Amino acid sequence: MLLSPFGMHIPDGFLSTAVSVIFWIMSVAAVGLALQRVNKDLGERQVPLMGVLAAAIFAGQMLNFAVAGGTSGHLMGAAIATILLGPWAALLIMTCVVAIQALIFQDGGLLVLGANIFNMGVVGVTVSYFTYQTLRRILGTQRWAVLAAGFAAAWLSIELTALVVALQLAISGSAPVNLAIPAMAGIHAVIGIGEGLITMGSLAFLYATRRDLIETGSAPAPAGRLVWVVGLLLAGGIAVLSPLASANPDGLEWVAEQNGFLKLAQNPSYNLIPDYVLPGVSNEALATILAGVIGALIVAGAAFGIAYLRRRSSGD
């Protein structure tokens, strides 16, 4: 129910260590900034609200609807959280949701948690925020304007998150760039419609019952000019870069070249010590056999330890 093969949650092992660390640093910086802003702007009332709404987003991700042929659409929630609570609180909420999914449900890895927080938190929330704000400014405050802006924010947040995931996989050498980007973009263009429809549905519901929630959530940007610039650059960069990379062969080569550079940069760290340094274990087959024997000994040791403990405790 919580898992899907083309999910956004990258498991451990699929991103190179360098990429994982870079995205950890970016996510920690973003979440740190969000914690500061929330502490300053929103006060102590927000702690229970954010906790409960993070749980609500988590539970909301279980709600799905049948699309066709056994597939179903469901919610990621970055857009609705951003619309209701503003970008900073939404970033914290998405961080908590993604972190709990990784820590407890293994939906996404731990070492790549930084990247997953970046994708679904930073990218998802930033894209939703700017799309929704811009469209609301253009379209006005009627019901249809709220719904249309919500749909666009949700669809774009899914699409751009998927593209960033594809780029990360490609840079890590875990998926060929000329397949990963069109595949992720294509599938999530459809999945994004599901996200958009659910977001629209819940906005329609909230518009009818508690309009104040939607109005407060879309109050003028609490962020400074810098955030606008960074956000626009981020969204613009991804938007320009990814179609370029997927449609234009030159773009493909460009990313592949970057990829090659990254590999070159990573390789020397393993070449510091020449091939045959471990005396007597220069042979690959021998090393494998040795590893097998040592591994078996470790497992046997653990088994004996358990048997010993059991016998002792039953003897008591």
Place this chain on the structure above:
Amino acid sequence: MHVHFLDPYQDGSSPLHRLDARVKLLLTVAFILVTALTPIGAWPVYILLFALVIAAQLLAELGLGYVLKRSALALPFVLSAAPLLFSVAGDALLTLPGLGWVLSVQGLERFLSLSIKSWISVQAAILMSATATFPDLLQAMRALRVPRLLVAIFSLMWRYLFVLVDEALRLMRARLARSGESGLAGGKTGGSLIWRAQTAGGMAGSLFLRGFERADRIYTAMLSRGYDGEVRSFPLPPLSAADRIALAVGGGVLGLILLLNFLIR
């Protein structure tokens, strides 16, 4: 403690259960880091890492099937790496008839390595969540200097996660009862696609609304119990001697494996 089908914690008194959650969190993350740093095609190191994670499963006394079964659930993502089989240039192993795609030895090596690394990592993470309760993990996060506000949101989220998941399940059961959705896979569903999406949206909306209202009540309740915006917590207990030894031994073994990565290369 919550008893809920979602909570992966398995009660027990094995050596691994008794180990401090701080040590478990650190060692799990270190293990996954070492696995990630292991180069492509380093099969001997994979064997050792796999042996370590199996040994830890034995020490947790969960039964070997438990973690293996759960880890299979996380595997579908491997599909996204499958194109590597054909896209990595190298010595041809076989050519797909009709399509002309070439399966290369290097591509196969890369794909298998990624899948195995991912599988080993996920087992370690499953083991941690099965042997440490979430409140203990929260304490471990605090020890690792995760900001207090974030830990506070985590703990409130955990507290109400099961409540809201129950509400979501009730909403879904109500929809099922009113034939908005078929309970059978591929069964007939009511309404048009847009209508179904709107229904799901309305359900999500009412879930959020209940969340808002619940948060208000919680806040009032917290105020009446002396909440003033400051998140307070007990000081962390010191690590026992056994925990320190486990940390040192675990760290040492992982360090050795990291060293082996360089040597075997």
